[in-house]
Amino acid sequence: MNQAETSVMTRSGVDATSAAVQRWLESFEAALRDADTSAIAGLFLPDSHWRDLLAFTWSVTPHRGAGQIAQALARTQAATLARGFAIAKNRTAPRRVRRLGTEVIEGIFEFETAVGRGVGVVRLPASEPARAWVLLTSLEELKGFEEKIDARRPTGSAYSRNFGGDNWLDQRIKAQAYLDREPTVLIVGAGQAGLALAARLGQLDVDTLVVEKHERIGDNWRKRYHSLALHNQIHVNHLPYMPFPPTWPKYIPKDMLGDWFEFYASALELNVWTGSEFAGGTYDTAAGQWRAVVRRADGSERVLHPRHLVFANGVSGIPRIPSLPGLDDFAGEVVHSHSFTSGAAWRGKKALVLGTGNSGHDVAQDLHSPGVDTTIIQRGSTTVVSVDPSAKLNYALYDEGLPLDDVDLIATAATYPLIVRGYQLAVERMVELDKDLIANLIARGFKYDLGEDKTGHQMKYRRRGGGYYLDVGCSQLIIDGAIGLLQFDQIDRFVAEGVRLKDGSILPADLLVLATGYYTQRELVRRLLGDAVAERVGEIWGIGPDGEMANMWKRTAQEGLWFMAGSLAQCRIYSKHLALQIKAIEEGLLQSR
C-alpha cells in the first residue's frame, strides 16, 4: 500500500491516480484499434509529445503536437497492431509527481505488438487527466526471443556436469576463438558502450565479438590521469544485468571502474579480443556483410565477415591535436591529456594546460597538487557547475527511490523540447546554488557561459561532447590564483622557453598538456571505412534534425553500420534497443535499411 498516503482509494480498490491512467489507456486502445485519427488526437494536449523507441516506428522517433502524433500513430498502428494496454504489473504504480513545473499523473504501462512486448510512460496533467501531455512507447522484447535471465536462466545442461564432454570453460575458450565461425556482430571498443551492447546481444543469442585495442579490458579507464573518478554518482551508472556492489563509493575511481569492466566481460560471458585493433572494413552489399580487418596482439591480421559492425569506440578515439603557432619551437614536453597520467614527475616545474573542459581542469589540479606551477589556458567560453550540489540536480529522477528500470524508462520519455526545458529549469537552480563560484570566476577573467539556450553542461554534452567543467575544486584554485589563467587570444606564439604573449612578455613552461579533446566518431569512420561511408552517414553524436542524438542507437544510412556511445546510463538504456534492432533484422522481422 505504498500509494496509501498520496492516493484516495475508491470503492473498487483502485486509487484515483491509477484509475485515471487506466481510463486513458482504455480510450487510447479503442481509438488506436479503430485507427480513428481524431479520437486519438483528442487524447493528447495540443502541445504534447510522443517518443517512440522501436515499438511503432522501428527507430528512435519523436513527435510533437496532437495532430502529428495522431497521424503517426494511426499510420504505424496498421503494422504494429498494438494492444493490451494496461498499467504495468510489478512496476512503479501510477503516482502524482511534478515534472517540469507541472503537476502530473505519471503511469508506467505495458502493451504488446504483432512482434513483441512493450512498456511505456504516460503523463496526464493532474488538472486535465483525460489528455496526455507526454507519451513514451518502448519495445522491450521480441516474442520468442526473450532474454534468458532469472526464471529463464539457462539450466547449464550444455556444460554443467557434462561428463566426458566440454565443460563451461572449454566451451568459453572455443566460443572466444572464432576458429570455425564468423561473428554476426563485430563491436569495436570494449568500453561501456561495447560491453553493454555485447551483453544485450548475448541475451538474444546473437553471436558477438568485441575487439579492444588495449591490452586489458578497462585500460581505457586505467590509463587515464591518476586522479580521475566518475563525475556523477554510482547509482546512475550501473551496467545492464550486473549492478555495482552496494559497498562501492559514490564516485567510482578509474581503476575500480576499469577492473569492473574486466569482471563484467567475463561474468557476462562476452567474447572479447584484447590487444586487437579494428584496422578497417568495407561493406559487401550483395552479401550483406562486412569485410573487417582486425590486427591481433601478436601482429597477425584476421579478416572477419560480420553482418553488423558497431562503432563503440567513442571514448578511446583519436586525440585532437590543434595546430598552435610556434609549437615546433617549444623546447618543453607536449603531451595530450589522453596520455597524461600524473603531475608528480613535474614537481617544481612549470606547466601549461590548454583547454578548460573536465580534463583540462582535472589535469591542472593534478599538476598543481604536487607543486607544479600551473597555468590553464582558456580557448572557448566554458560552463562550470559544482559537482555537488549542482551537477546532481540533473539526476534528481534517480533519487526518487524507484527501481532503476522504472527511472530509466521515465528518463527516456523526454523528447528534445522537454529535455531542453528540463535542463533550463535545472540550470536556473544551479546558477543560484553556484552564484558565488560563477561571479568569482568571471571576476578572475574566466569566460563563462550556460550554452546557447541556457541549458548548461548537459546540452553541451549532447551537442558537442564537451565545453564544460564539473567543478571538484579546480575553480577555487583558479579564483585564488593558485592556478594561473591565461586566455588563448592573449597568446602570440609558442617559443622555446614557453609561450609569448601579445604584450611581448613570456610565460615560461616545461610542459604543455593539450586537453583539447578527441576527434569525433565521424573522423574514425572516415579513417576506417572511407570517405564515402562517412559522407553517407553524416554527423554522429550531436543533435540531429529531429532533436534526437544523430545516428545513435538506430539504423544509419549505411546498411550494417551502427553507433553506440554515451554515458554509462545511456549505454545501459539504449544498448537494449540497438540489440533488439539487430536481432529483429537477423530474424527477418525488420529490413536492414
Add this chain to the structure above:
Amino acid sequence: MNQAETSVMTRSGVDATSAAVQRWLESFEAALRDADTSAIAGLFLPDSHWRDLLAFTWSVTPHRGAGQIAQALARTQAATLARGFAIAKNRTAPRRVRRLGTEVIEGIFEFETAVGRGVGVVRLPASEPARAWVLLTSLEELKGFEEKIDARRPTGSAYSRNFGGDNWLDQRIKAQAYLDREPTVLIVGAGQAGLALAARLGQLDVDTLVVEKHERIGDNWRKRYHSLALHNQIHVNHLPYMPFPPTWPKYIPKDMLGDWFEFYASALELNVWTGSEFAGGTYDTAAGQWRAVVRRADGSERVLHPRHLVFANGVSGIPRIPSLPGLDDFAGEVVHSHSFTSGAAWRGKKALVLGTGNSGHDVAQDLHSPGVDTTIIQRGSTTVVSVDPSAKLNYALYDEGLPLDDVDLIATAATYPLIVRGYQLAVERMVELDKDLIANLIARGFKYDLGEDKTGHQMKYRRRGGGYYLDVGCSQLIIDGAIGLLQFDQIDRFVAEGVRLKDGSILPADLLVLATGYYTQRELVRRLLGDAVAERVGEIWGIGPDGEMANMWKRTAQEGLWFMAGSLAQCRIYSKHLALQIKAIEEGLLQSR
C-alpha cells in the same frame, strides 16, 4: 497490496494476519519489560522453540519449551534491554503459510537492544495465534557500526580525485601489503567461507587479511574434477552484497564459480594473499593475540600478530587416505579425488573408484564417459537423492519468491528438533519421488539408507559432511551395469594387477581413485595449532550437544580462534554473525571468552 488476496482487511487498514503478529509482539515486549517469567511463558506453546543469534545470548543458542524459553529470556533481558518490537518495515509482511505441516502466521519483526538492532521471526499457530510456536531473534547490526552500504556507501573522498595524493589503486596496493601494520583478523582460506567473512568484516572496518594457499583465488574450485558443477541451484548460493548475475545458469560450473570468487575478492576490496599458506600459530593469552606464521608464494615467511584467527579452510582440507590392505603392491596409479581432474586420459583402461559420496559418483561418471571401464567400490551405506526433483525440496523456502534476506532469516529460525522434522517430511516425499531409482539401486546390491532418523542427506551433511550422493545420472549407470559396483567387504586385498576379492577372483585395474573425503577441521587444528588447542576446542562441525553445529560461527573454547565453514548459503548467512562478534569484541562490547 500484496496481501490483499490472502488477508482480510480490518477497518484500521491492518490485515488480521499482521494484527495477530502485532498483538503478540506488544504482549511480548510488555512481558519482557517486566521480566515477568510467567507472562513470557504464557506467550509460548508448551512445546515451542526459540533460537537466538547473538541478540540476547551473544552466541548461537537454541531453547525448547515455554518454561526454559521464559527463564532464558527473563535472565538475558536484564543486559539486553530489548525493546521496540514491531513488524519489520520494508520486509515481507506477516502471512499465513504452512510450516512442517502446521498452518501458521509467520511474521518478520524488528527490535533494538542496548547495543544494536535486531530482526526476528515469530510463528503463531493459525489456530492459536496468541502463543508462539517458533521464535527467532537475530542481531543484525551494532549501533554506531552499521555497514557502509547503499545510502551509507563511502563518498570515496579519501581516494576519488585525490589530486596529487594516493588514488584508489595506490591505497588498495598499500592496504594489501601490510608493510607497516598487523591485520586484526587473519582468515585461513579464500573459499566461500573466508571471502564472505572478509567482506562482512570489511563493512565493519575490521582490518582483515585472508591467506589462500592456491595461486589464484577460486583455484580450490577450478582445480577440482572437470565435470563439477554445484549441486544446488544458483538462487540459494549468492555471496553477501554481490549476487550472481541473472544471466548465469541454474547449476554453476566450477570454473565459473572460481572466477566469481576472484572477482568478488577484488570488487569487495578484500585483502588476500594468494600462494600463501598458514603454517602454524600459537596464542599469546597475555597479549591477546596470535603469533601466526604465513609462508608466502616466494618461499619467505611472514610472522603476523592478529587478534583473531579464523579457520575457513574446510573445503581445501587435507585429503583422507585410508589404509588399504595390499595397496603398496598395486602397480596402477593411485590418486585422491582431490587431485583427479578428468577421465579422458584413461580411455580404454580400467579404473576403480573407492567411495560412493558425491565425489565418488561424479568421478566414476567422468571416467565412464570417455570409455574407461569403471567400477565403484562402496564402503558404507549411502543416501541417494535425485538432484532434480528431490534434492530441490529442501530449498522450497527459497522458491517462495521472497527477498533473499527474508528467506535467510526464516531459514535460520529452525532449531535442531525443527530441522530434523523438516528433513523427515522432505525425505518422505523424496523417497516417493525416487522410489524406482532407490528400488533399482537396492536390487543391484547398492547399500542404501536414509540416515539414522530418516532425515536423508541434509542431516548427513550436518552430522558428518558426507555419506550421500545427489544423483545426476551415475545411479542409472550403476543400475544398468555400465559402471560396476563392488562392495568393500568383498575385497580381500589389493594386488599388483588390481584388487583380489574374497572369492579369489581378481578385478584388474590401472587406476584407483580414492574418493574418501578429507580430514576434519579438527585435524587441521591439531596439525597447525597443536594438540592442546585441538583438545580444548573439541569437535568442529557436526551436531553439538545443544543441537547446533559444533564450534561454528561462534566463540570457541580457544580465545581468538573461530571456525567458518559450510555451504555457500550458510557462509552468506552466518558470516554476518561471526563478523558482528569479532567487531563487538574489538569495540569492548563483548568479552572474547
